[in-house]
Amino acid sequence: MVEAFTKVSEASRLLLDKGLCAAxxxxxxxxxxxxxxxxxxxxFENRTTNLAGRFMTDLRHAWAEPGVASPYAHPMLRSLALRDYAMAWMDMxxxxxxxxxxxxxxxxxxRELMERQGVQSALLCxxxxxxxxxxxxxxxxxxQARVWRPEEVSLLKSLARAIGASVRHASMRSSLSQVRTNLTSVMRPASGDT
Incomplete structure (x- = not known):
């Protein structure tokens, strides 16, 4: 389990240093x-569609063990109406x-969706x-129909926090960039001013 905690630390550092992107x-x-x-x-990232404000979750990043079908191979996952499939999960x-x-x-x-993908058990955070x-x-x-151990749940929570921090930092960088752009345009003298 020590190795797993080390990997979560490395993943957290990577996400904070380079941001959340495809790589x-x-x-x-x-x-x-x-x-x-x-x-x-x-x-998965949440969004609300323009069509009657429908809530969707979009597959943004994925990893699969060699020999296991990639989540990208399942079109249903690319944009999933989670509330329709598992309302209680969405609420949780x-x-x-x-x-x-x-x-x-x-x-x-x-259950039907998971069975079509060959999933025996899932842990979501x-x-x-x-x-x-x-x-x-x-x-x-x-x-296998895995029973997730408390330390595995703890690791997933740590990874979710690292992803959240990366998203928050990207949002802050974007906001700062917008403020800088606005200040630059305000500070520029209008043409004709001397």
Whole structure:
């Protein structure tokens, strides 16, 4: 378990140093997932559509063990109406709680989706960069109906916090950049001023 905590620290450092992007998202997931012998790991981001304000979660980053189908291979995951598949899971994640579930115990529609992907059990943790729920990170075991140990839950929470910190820092950098741009345009003398 010490190695797993070390990998979470390394993943956290990577995310804070380089930000959450295509390269770091998959790499950080893989660092932690490999040490826990997890088959797949994903980061989903929440959004609301323009169509009647429908809530969706979009697959943003993923990692899969060689020989296991990538989450990207499943079109349903790219943009998932989580409330339709597992309303209780969405409520739990939004409340800051972890979801730990064997596929056979999942809500019916979610169970069917997980079975189609070959998932035996999943562990989901919310990502909350500030006060609002941003998305979630998921670990999936495709070989056994795994009962997630408390230390595995703790590791996933740590990874979710690191992802949240990376998202928060990116937002702060973007805000600072916008302020700098606004100040620069205000400080520039208008043409014709002397």
């Amino acid at each position: 770091t998202g998959g790499e950080s997931l893989g660092m932690v997932a490999r040490t826990l012998k997890v088959d797949r790991a994903c980061i 994640l939004e409340a800051g709680m972890v979801v730990s579930c064997a596929t056979r115990e999942a809500p019916p529609m979610m 919310p990502i909350i960069p500030a006060k609002q729920w941003w998305g979630y990170v998921a670990f999936e075991d495709c070989h």
